[in-house]
Amino acid sequence: MKLFDGTLAARLFVGLGCALISLIAWSAEAPPFRNTEEAEDGQWLMPAKDYANTRFSGLKEITADNVKNLEVAWTFSSGVNRGQEAAPLVVGDTMYVVTPYPNILYALDLNKSGAVKWKYEPKPAAAAQGVACCDVVCRGAVYSNNRVFFNTLDGNVCAVNTKDGKEAWKTKIGDINIGETITMAPVVINGKVISGNSGGEFGVRGWIQALNVDDGKVAWKAYNTGPDSECLIDENFKPFYPQDKGKDLGVTTWPPDKWKIGGGNVWGWISYDPELKLLYHGTGNPGVWNADLRPGDNKWTCGIFARDPDTGHARWYYQWSPHDLFDHDGVNESILVDLEIDGKPRQVLLHPERNGYLYVMDRKTGEVLSATPFIRITASKGVDLKSGQLIPNEEKEPHTGKVIRDVTPISPGAKDWQPSAFSPRTKLMYFPNQTMSMDYEGTEASYIVGTPFVGVNEKMYADPVDPGDGSRGAFTAWDPVAKKRVWRIKESFPVWSGAMVTAGDVVFYGTMEGWFKAINAKTAEELWKFKTGSGIIGQPVTYKGPDGKQYVAILSGVGGWAGAVVAGGLDPNDGTAALGFANAMKDLPNVTTKGGTLYVFKLRDGGEKK
Amino acid sequence: MAIKQRKLELGVLVASLALVTSCKREDRPFQTSAPSAEAIQFTRMTDFRAGGPSISGNQPSPAMSADETPEEKEFEENAYMVGEGKRLFSAFNCVGCHAHGGGGMGPALIDDQWIYGHEPAQIFCTIIEGRPNGMPSFGGKIPSFQVWQLASYVRSLGGLVPGDAAPGRDDDMHGGPPENSAPNQKPNDSSLPKSAEMPK
Numbered sequence: 087m088k089l090f091d092g093t094l095a096a097r098l099f100v101g102l103g104c105a106l107i108s109l110i111a112w113s114a115e116a117p118p119f120r121n122t123e124e125a126e127d128g129q130w131l132m133p134a135k136d137y138a139n140t141r142f143s144g145l146k147e148i149t150a151d152n153v154k155n156l157e158v159a160w161t162f163s164s165g166v167n168r169g170q171e172a173a174p175l176v177v178g179d180t181m182y183v184v185t186p187y188p189n190i191l192y193a194l195d196l197n198k199s200g201a202v203k204w205k206y207e208p209k210p211a212a213a214a215q216g217v218a219c220c221d222v223v224c225r226g227a228v229y230s231n232n233r234v235f236f237n238t239l240d241g242n243v244c245a246v247n248t249k250d251g252k253e254a255w256k257t258k259i260g261d262i263n264i265g266e267t268i269t270m271a272p273v274v275i276n277g278k279v280i281s282g283n284s285g286g287e288f289g290v291r292g293w294i295q296a297l298n299v300d301d302g303k304v305a306w307k308a309y310n311t312g313p314d315s316e317c318l319i320d321e322n323f324k325p326f327y328p329q330d331k332g333k334d335l336g337v338t339t340w341p342p343d344k345w346k347i348g349g350g351n352v353w354g355w356i357s358y359d360p361e362l363k364l365l366y367h368g369t370g371n372p373g374v375w376n377a378d379l380r381p382g383d384n385k386w387t388c389g390i391f392a393r394d395p396d397t398g399h400a401r402w403y404y405q406w407s408p409h410d411l412f413d414h415d416g417v418n419e420s421i422l423v424d425l426e427i428d429g430k431p432r433q434v435l436l437h438p439e440r441n442g443y444l445y446v447m448d449r450k451t452g453e454v455l456s457a458t459p460f461i462r463i464t465a466s467k468g469v470d471l472k473s474g475q476l477i478p479n480e481e482k483e484p485h486t487g488k489v490i491r492d493v494t495p496i497s498p499g500a501k502d503w504q505p506s507a508f509s510p511r512t513k514l515m516y517f518p519n520q521t522m523s524m525d526y527e528g529t530e531a532s533y534i535v536g537t538p539f540v541g542v543n544e545k546m547y548a549d550p551v552d553p554g555d556g557s558r559g560a561f562t563a564w565d566p567v568a569k570k571r572v573w574r575i576k577e578s579f580p581v582w583s584g585a586m587v588t589a590g591d592v593v594f595y596g597t598m599e600g601w602f603k604a605i606n607a608k609t610a611e612e613l614w615k616f617k618t619g620s621g622i623i624g625q626p627v628t629y630k631g632p633d634g635k636q637y638v639a640i641l642s643g644v645g646g647w648a649g650a651v652v653a654g655g656l657d658p659n660d661g662t663a664a665l666g667f668a669n670a671m672k673d674l675p676n677v678t679t680k681g682g683t684l685y686v687f688k689l690r691d692g693g694e695k696k
Numbered sequence: 697m698a699i700k701q702r703k704l705e706l707g708v709l710v711a712s713l714a715l716v717t718s719c720k721r722e723d724r725p726f727q728t729s730a731p732s733a734e735a736i737q738f739t740r741m742t743d744f745r746a747g748g749p750s751i752s753g754n755q756p757s758p759a760m761s762a763d764e765t766p767e768e769k770e771f772e773e774n775a776y777m778v779g780e781g782k783r784l785f786s787a788f789n790c791v792g793c794h795a796h797g798g799g800g801m802g803p804a805l806i807d808d809q810w811i812y813g814h815e816p817a818q819i820f821c822t823i824i825e826g827r828p829n830g831m832p833s834f835g836g837k838i839p840s841f842q843v844w845q846l847a848s849y850v851r852s853l854g855g856l857v858p859g860d861a862a863p864g865r866d867d868d869m870h871g872g873p874p875e876n877s878a879p880n881q882k883p884n885d886s887s888l889p890k891s892a893e894m895p896k
Contacts, residue, residue, distance in 0.1 A: 212828050212829050213828065215801075215829050216831055217830065218801060218830075219801060487867075487868070525869060530786070530787075531789075532788070534789055534837075536832055537788070537789035537832065538792020539789070539792070540789075543870075544869075545869065545871065650800065654801075655803070655804065656798050656803075657797070657798045657799060657804035657806050658798060659798060659806060659873075660804070660806055660871035660872045661871035662795045662869070662871035663796075663798025663804065663871065665795070665800055668798055668800075669871065
């Protein structure tokens with residue numbers, strides 16, 4: 087009897103051990119819904135760190151006290167001197183870095199200071215460079231189940247085996263001949279890799295699609311303009327506000343057939359709530375910027391969809407900017423957190439929108455709980471929380487042949503693609519943003535397949551009022567419950583890098599001059615900075631190396647829309663260059679040059695330098 | 697008396713000045729025909745030649761750095777042609793990529809760098825044939841006559857056409873000084889851009 091008990095105990099023990107091991111193995115495979123200090127595994131499996139898009143790391147070897155001892159551990163040249171917007175991934179003892187066009191994927195050995203294990207070259211079509219609106223960027227790869235997935239500029243989704251760098255499959259889902267590119271980082275949800283297209287400046291009809299991770303076959307595809315059947319809208323679609331209810335609004339809110347070239351692209355961030363079984367994605371600007379040429383609300387552009395990740399079917403939708411006037415794409419990240427709002431616990435999403443408002447929404451229903459300006463706004467007069475409608479400012483409504491001055495936010499928005507972070511410790515959001523204004527004029531536009539469909543002249547400049555000191559960007563800490571800014575660090579140029587925050591209460595970001603900075607997440611105190619070789623527009627990550635130490639990594643290499651003046655070698659004597667961004671960036675070539683280098687930092691051995 | 701003399705002198709000076717400046721006006725022929733296809737047939741991309749500069753064998757000598765043909769010259773000395781080129785530059789969405797010459801998705805055209813050559817025939821070819829790093833081919837889509845008009849306007853952005861033919865004002869918001877005050881640059885026909893480099 088006793089013996090039997092012992093065997094049972096042993097069996098139980100072994101069984102428990104197996105379960106534990108498989109649990110550990112499983113946890114290496116899938117990122118958590120929302121990362122915590124307890125859940126931290128020291129890896130970085132997707133650009134946003136977790137499905138909730140917090141970009142919070144539970145690592146805390148590096149703290150506000152010792153971050154001043156950070157030093158370079160090793161570097162790696164990507165060999166591509168264009169805008170580096172990607173987040174490096176860390177899985178076990180390997181780092182994965184994907185470059186801008188020509189989209190080379192490197193596997194780097196963390197045991198050997200980043201020695202190349204293998205590289206994978208998808209060789210995208212060179213002509214893709216000519217239809218990439220805002221530099222030839224790639225926003226990163228994603229890891230799942232022994233494979234790395236990423237998108238190429240010319241519209242392919244690649245699945246690469248981590249073991250040897252061999253291609254598992256490659257599926258072409260975009261067509262550069264109609265102006266379609268892919269720049270976003272995909273996400274993997276329940277065995278499907280999910281991506282969307284870019285091309286809002288080419289009259290490309292926006293979509294999001296899911297491919298099976300095993301074979302790359304398309305599982306579902308949802309358009310964001312056109313009839314309900316193609317937008318995967320059915321009887322289970324329950325938007326919160328009446329303006330989003332009705333049949334085929336993706337057709338009826340457009341002039342005849344204009345939805346076919348109507349934009350609404352998906353090139354930003356996707357978040358996912360496994361409990362509610364909903365993924366959240368924004369939709370880009372409507373096709374042809376000049377709004378005179380497309381009367382109507384232009385659904386489902388400039389909004390947010392909640393969809394079932396298994397089928398793609400829409401559950402709710404909300405439109406940030408109906409009948410968008412200024413290229414205010416709605417694709418920014420939505421961070422999924424649970425907060426106490428007005429004394430009640432709510433499942434919310436936090437969305438710093440290009441139109442200048444910080445939206446707090448009920449992520450179950452799509453109800454807007456608050457929408458607070460986080461920069462000076464002249465383009466609109468607020469958000470009516472009762473109707474959910476953006477209140478337009480007629481004074482600033484552009485028309486063909488009419489120049490409107492001092493419009494803010496600018497076309498790239500109060501904040502563009504550059505992703506924010508949320509710390510469960512401080513309960514604050516940290517976001518990089520722009521503080522700029524613009525002159526804007528509508529012009530005639532002809533639709534010619536494969537060429538830009540814009541119809542706007544534009545010139546941007548530093549916001550003359552707030553802050554009014556010539557600075558064009560800021561790094562902001564925001565309290566979403568109190569609906570107010572906690573602090574703001576002004577920067578000369580737009581802060582085009584992402585943010586990352588750690589359990590050591592340090593928040594990281596980079597500047598377009600090339601400074602990589604560590605800031606005290608509570609006090610805004612600058613704790614440490616390092617000058618990299620080129621301007622930074624990448625996404626910082628942190629991980630635990632094979633030696634058990636905490637590392638911080640960032641790609642340096644200026645570019646993107648804001649840095650096109652350097653990356654593309656543009657001539658800022660024409661202020662309308664780079665769709666008007668060059669006007670505000672005339673001094674950028676004086677402070678930085680092209681680059682493409684990964685920097686990895688760790689704390690100096692033995693602490694402070696004597 | 698002396699003052700009167702002075703005034704007279706000044707008057708003569710002003711009058712002659714006005715005469716001199718007014719003399720500089722566009723001289724437009726009644727009929728301007730587009731350069732022939734011959735002009736574009738032998739456009740080379742490089743001055744670097746195997747076997748040295750001399751031509752041997754039965755192949756024709758493609759002239760890259762040679763002067764423009766008389767037709768090309770006449771074409772871009774004609775303000776109407778350049779002005780039409782400016783209108784078409786917007787109508788065919790060139791402006792979407794190259795902005796008003798500063799560039800964007802495509803390279804700048806107001807600087808001195810000409811990746812695929814600055815001669816009218818070379819620009820004509822670039823528009824018709826397209827280029828590998830993203831310039832689409834417009835061949836078969838735009839009448840040749842209009843392509844020549846576009847080429848002359850593209851050259852005006854770099855100050856390569858006479859100031860009296862280049863456009864002097866805009867109907868829309870413009871990013872920089874007008875084309876007719878573009879500094880006359882020394883064009884630099886550089887080589888093809890490396891892969892992963894957007895054409896500059």
